[in-house]
Amino acid sequence: MIESVESIYFFIEIENMNLIEFTMGTGILIILTLIALPILLWIAALVHCLKSDFENDGKIIWILVIVFLPILGSILYLLIGRNQKISLTKS
Numbered sequence: 001m002i003e004s005v006e007s008i009y010f011f012i013e014i015e016n017m018n019l020i021e022f023t024m025g026t027g028i029l030i031i032l033t034l035i036a037l038p039i040l041l042w043i044a045a046l047v048h049c050l051k052s053d054f055e056n057d058g059k060i061i062w063i064l065v066i067v068f069l070p071i072l073g074s075i076l077y078l079l080i081g082r083n084q085k086i087s088l089t090k091s
Contacts, residue, residue: 038071045074045081052085 049062062081065073 038074041074041078042066042070045077049077049081052082054085058084 045066046063049059049066052059054062058081062077065081066077067073069076
C-alpha cells in the first residue's frame with residue numbers, strides 16, 4: 001500500500017514538473033517574441049530609411065523619429081515614410 005501511494009505521488013510530481021517546464025518554456029518563447037519583433041521592426045525601418053532617398057531633410061527627420069520613438073516611429077515610417085521617398089524613374 002505504501003509503495004503504491006509513493007508511486008502515485010511520484011507520478012503526480014512528474015506531471016506537475018512537466019506542466020511547470022511547459023509553462024516556463026512557453027513564457028520564455030512569448031517574452032522572446034515580444035522583445036525580438038520590435039527590435040527587428042526597428043532595425044528594418046532604420047535600414048530601409050538609411051538606404052532610401054528623400055526630398056530636403058526628410059531622411060534626417062525620419063531617422064530621428066525612428067531612433068527616438070523606436071516602436072511607434074518604426075510603424076509610422078513603414079506606413080507613411082516609405083511612400084514619401086523619391087522614386088527613381090528610368091527615362
